[in-house]
């Protein structure tokens with residue numbers, strides 16, 4: 001099985017927003033980061049992947065199976081982490097463990113208590129008294145304690161302090177040593193992705209712009225800087241988006257060869273960060 005998650009032509013329409021015709025395949029054994037501006041549709045896609053939301057049209061397959069026939073078997077193999085209150089607020093972590101553990105075939109108590117210890121979580125305090133970061137850690141401890149092959153997370157590092165954030169990324173990297181595991185997570189913190197992501201999926205206004213390896217992204221995109229006089233209607237076509245300032249222009253290209261042909265050494269070409277790519281593609285003039 002090459003792809004653990006496959007979305008085909010997935011569409012979901014809300015009153016003021018829609019997910020349009022999403023085709024997305026998540027590769028097994030890799031970490032894929034899911035990025036996009038606020039309101040681009042990341043949580044909606046994650047919920048569709050988790051069968052918490054039904055698409056209006058299209059196909060969703062996880063581990064090659066359909067939720068209609070294999071919901072329990074699929075969920076057994078996924079650890080899902082998100083920041084909304086998944087748990088009954090009045091309960092403590094011990095109670096929650098008692099409720100959740102029997103639902104999983106491969107629940108591992110030792111692992112659970114190890115994470116509780118490592119994340120310094122109190123077992124007997126009501127979840128509603130937990131800080132946002134502690135709630136995320138609790139959600140993680142549960143998700144990681146049943147040997148999930150697929151870990152799906154909605155902004156797992158949001159609300160975490162920088163030290164724990166780094167520890168979490170290290171932990172996720174350790175989990176990936178088992179070559180069968182797959183991680184798919186959304187984030188706004190692109191430096192997290194620089195640390196651990198193999199693939200990046202980028203969504204803009206409900207449409208998937210790309211799903212590429214970090215290597216391909218580094219090869220495809222570049223930031224170009226030069227004097228404004230170099231720009232005209234023709235030369236500007238080499239760019240996805242151009243930003244002019246009084247001191248000169250800065251632009252994103254997805255075709256470095258063409259930029260080299262047109263401008264030669266009259267421009268400076270630099271590697272584009274994920275943040276640059278997100279910023280320029282947000283306003284981009286054409287799809288890629």
Ligand SMILES: Nc1ncnc2c1ncn2[C@@H]1O[C@H](COP(=O)(O)OP(=O)(O)OP(=O)(O)O)[C@@H](O)[C@H]1O
Nearest residue numbers: 014015016017036037038039040041042043044045
């Ligand atoms: N149940 C719903 N009913 C109506 N509109 C919804 C519903 N759920 C989400 N939306 C709308 O869909 C759009 C996308 O929301 P979504 O939460 O998927 O974005 P996101 O990319 O996860 O954003 P953020 O980065 O801010 O968390 C938003 O405009 C939101 O208001």
